[in-house]
Amino acid sequence: MPGVFAVYRWELRKLRAQKRTYLGLGAAALIPLVFVVALVTHGGKPEDVAFGRYVHQTGLAIPLVLLLFGSIWMFPLITALVAGDIVAAEDRHDTLKTILTRSAERHQIFAAKTLAACSYAILAIAITGAVALVAGILASGFNPITSLSGTRVSAPHGLGLVGASLLVYLLPILAIASIALLLSTAFRNSGAAIVGTLMFSLLLQLVDILPGLSGLHPYLLSTQFNAWQGFLRTPADWAPVIRAVWVCALYAIPALVTAGLVFLRRDVAGE
Amino acid sequence: MPNGAALDGAAPIEVRALSKRYGRVVAVDGVDLTIEAGDVFGYLGPNGAGKTTSLRMMLGLIRPSAGSVRIFGRDPQLSVTALEGVAGFVEAPCFYPYLSGRRNLELCAALDGLHSAVVTRIDEVLDTVGLAERAKDKVRGYSHGMRQRLGIASALLRRPRLLVLDEPTTGLDPAGMRDMRELVRDLATRGITVLLSSHLLAEVDELCNRVAIIRHGRIAYEGSLAELRRTAGLSYRLRTTDDQRAGTILAERGDITHVGTDSGGVLTFKVVDEPVVGDLSRALAHAGAGVLELSPRHATLEDLFFQLTEDGSGAPGDRVAEVAGAAH
Ligand SMILES: Nc1ncnc2c1ncn2[C@@H]1O[C@H](COP(=O)(O)OP(=O)(O)OP(=O)(O)O)[C@@H](O)[C@H]1O
Ligand SMILES: [Mg+2]
Numbered sequence: 001m002p003g004v005f006a007v008y009r010w011e012l013r014k015l016r017a018q019k020r021t022y023l024g025l026g027a028a029a030l031i032p033l034v035f036v037v038a039l040v041t042h043g044g045k046p047e048d049v050a051f052g053r054y055v056h057q058t059g060l061a062i063p064l065v066l067l068l069f070g071s072i073w074m075f076p077l078i079t080a081l082v083a084g085d086i087v088a089a090e091d092r093h094d095t096l097k098t099i100l101t102r103s104a105e106r107h108q109i110f111a112a113k114t115l116a117a118c119s120y121a122i123l124a125i126a127i128t129g130a131v132a133l134v135a136g137i138l139a140s141g142f143n144p145i146t147s148l149s150g151t152r153v154s155a156p157h158g159l160g161l162v163g164a165s166l167l168v169y170l171l172p173i174l175a176i177a178s179i180a181l182l183l184s185t186a187f188r189n190s191g192a193a194i195v196g197t198l199m200f201s202l203l204l205q206l207v208d209i210l211p212g213l214s215g216l217h218p219y220l221l222s223t224q225f226n227a228w229q230g231f232l233r234t235p236a237d238w239a240p241v242i243r244a245v246w247v248c249a250l251y252a253i254p255a256l257v258t259a260g261l262v263f264l265r266r267d268v269a270g271e
Numbered sequence: 272m273p274n275g276a277a278l279d280g281a282a283p284i285e286v287r288a289l290s291k292r293y294g295r296v297v298a299v300d301g302v303d304l305t306i307e308a309g310d311v312f313g314y315l316g317p318n319g320a321g322k323t324t325s326l327r328m329m330l331g332l333i334r335p336s337a338g339s340v341r342i343f344g345r346d347p348q349l350s351v352t353a354l355e356g357v358a359g360f361v362e363a364p365c366f367y368p369y370l371s372g373r374r375n376l377e378l379c380a381a382l383d384g385l386h387s388a389v390v391t392r393i394d395e396v397l398d399t400v401g402l403a404e405r406a407k408d409k410v411r412g413y414s415h416g417m418r419q420r421l422g423i424a425s426a427l428l429r430r431p432r433l434l435v436l437d438e439p440t441t442g443l444d445p446a447g448m449r450d451m452r453e454l455v456r457d458l459a460t461r462g463i464t465v466l467l468s469s470h471l472l473a474e475v476d477e478l479c480n481r482v483a484i485i486r487h488g489r490i491a492y493e494g495s496l497a498e499l500r501r502t503a504g505l506s507y508r509l510r511t512t513d514d515q516r517a518g519t520i521l522a523e524r525g526d527i528t529h530v531g532t533d534s535g536g537v538l539t540f541k542v543v544d545e546p547v548v549g550d551l552s553r554a555l556a557h558a559g560a561g562v563l564e565l566s567p568r569h570a571t572l573e574d575l576f577f578q579l580t581e582d583g584s585g586a587p588g589d590r591v592a593e594v595a596g597a598a599h
Pocket of ligand 1: 269270293296297298299316317318319320321322323324325470
């Protein structure tokens, strides 16, 4: 019997051989580049988002603006592009019968796919973060940044906070990946899974702005995309970060468990 | 461990009261089969009879609605360890189109828990199926027959004791068919048990020592083709100078059954045993009906197959008798 790690390595190899992986990672790299180029060539700045007015003062503001901007649909889409396809692709190619008649148990294959989809999502965020930082620092310099509480944070310290923010940002991203994986397993169709994940993400944002539902606000997945802002206060506010941990788990774990059960029990009967 | 080591001496495949329904369609309906070690077992049936569905259940790909499957004594529903020493595919074998043939085999080997030592093994099986030259190309560009060959290669990679093949010659060119049959024969002589589903009688006749014929999800016949032929072979045609009298004599005899006439108005009947025919010819002569023709009718396998698989009701038990009777 192979270990989950061996199956995971092959899932990564499969991702490396597919165009959509490069499409997603390419978008993750290109969007910060385009953003920085536009800032440099056109001068203006996005005034209405947090840190938007600092984009010409310090490169550290660039990744933070992108995190705010990307949560609406860009990162959910990049995540779902692979997570929503990773099980459905097996249905598309009818390859489940090929891999399930070897010596790997279904739960191993599912675990490997989950890990691979999460690895990809982490890589995508890391690429956006790295490209945004490098391009931002080249364009606007490695200068101190003003926190949300109005205090100046030194550039090296600010860099650490950007890193921490990216890590916290991964929590809702991985929850989105789990939901995409569930839809991929349930629908057996990657288009439906990707669109479904985006719809879900947009729906939560709609719920967020509906009057009378503001009590739900702290528990919406969309809200957790802003949890990292807790780090950019002085002193750091850990409450939204801690809430993001368990709220995201509340979305991700049931989705993964359901997806896993469906995958373990399903018939592999072709289309 | 609930699905522990394979039971010593357990049959490669033992299927009991196996059923699968899809909504209103009963794809497999109470199938019992035992495939013994060393068998080359033909699983025959027309389109939609339930062959693929049965094989999917044997490989643990779908859950039976009722009944049980044991592979070397173990239940493939519980754990994939039941498939240890088992290889094969259902319908057309499928691979990742964006990987090369060789990569796909490497993936299969990794999922088998094999390590780098398999490199030579992969070359070996690629050679066996004649794909060595195209192994570096993406499967996307493979023809149907090449994919079929890759399927065989991936099965051989597991060094199976039991090989399950679902219509493996479909879509192969004549040379491919010949190679495939030679391969099956070769594997069989090495003691590998083979379950081969097919709707090609000639293929099954050539390769298999035992067959089951499935129709509408039920087993219509199980045994050897020779036996099926023999049972059906004891049918006769009779023309005499006085057919009316001959007909009466036939009807009176207890050891003669299925008396009737064929489309040309010629008398037909069936006997349980050849000596009865000798007796009959004497009785006819004695009664003054000169024998013009008294000839055995060998039903072709095709006839038998159609008789068994087309229409008709009745328990599988009478099917053979009916076939033999109908083979005039
Ligand atoms: N996934 C499915 N959903 C619904 N019905 C199915 C499914 N798979 C098979 N069936 C039905 O079950 C019956 C048996 O199909 P199966 O594929 O087992 O036949 P087969 O003997 O392999 O036929 P063929 O020779 O054409 O391959 C058919 O009536 C088919 O329509
Ligand atoms: Mg079939």
